Amino acid sequence: MRRLLEVPGVTGAALVDAVTGLSYGRSGTGEMDAAECSRLVAFVGDRLHLAGAQGELESMVITGTRHQLVLRALPRRGDPLLLMAALERDQANLALVLRQLDLYAEGAAG
Template sequence: MTGVSLMDGVSGLSYGAAGPQDLGADECGRLAVLIDERLHSAGAEGELETVVVTGARHQLVLRVLPGCGDPLLLAVALERERANLALVLRHLDLYPAQEAA
């Protein structure tokens, strides 16, 4: 992992970050909202769960964590040569967020 950030999924307000790579909390939040809006306009039902963006050297995983109020967005940046994307996605799915009652 080269960076991780936890942010408000709507406003992009960062609650915390670690690692040398700045993930741009505001940009990640806008990207997740844009993708979610486009999916709904295309007829998709339900809420956005995970977005994976891959590049030649890096990968970005955005995971929506629903809860009370605005959802949280977890952004994880990975070095493509050193990370196992499937394992990262599996570990993120081991701890599903609990929906608010």
Template sequence: MLSSLDVALGGTLTTQGLSGAALVDAVTGLAYATLGDVSGSQDACETADIARTRLHRAGVEGELESIIVTTATQHLVTLQMERTGDPLLLCANVDRDRTNITWALRDLARHADDLLR
């Protein structure tokens, strides 16, 4: 039987070009749910921590919202989701040739809201 979290995460796969998604605890790296190919999301916590540290050192104010790492074939998207307690990361692998990254980010933000309900 699928949990409501699995169902909500499954909604992310309706985003064109998205091949996988994971919901990860931003502090521990524990994956609460994964679906599809999440190979690029394995180091999302470390990447987010490095980005936060480097941005802070550079004097950038505000919270980290997203990280997009682009390779020759895909975008590895990490969205930080604020909640009570430790933040969550929504990580997704998006095929560069099959999607528009702007539309993918819009869809992922909408799905992130659904995951927190």
């Protein structure tokens, strides 16, 4: 996760259990409430399924005027994991951050 902090604009990263919100690791100073983010991802995923969406929720981007929060689901056997990254909006390249999270997810799965 520390490598994610090398991406310009990323102020914090965390890896949590997507069901319980239990934190497995955290780096940086970005403000992220792991349990609340887990509940939010579950809520949005449920609503997408009710609306007829197929497949699993992969990622979410929450954008504020100064900050962004990126949530990336990492499926696995048992409870899925949730990789979270806090960003300074004016310093971060969102596409680059999403790509780095995808690379992290590929490494975690393989």
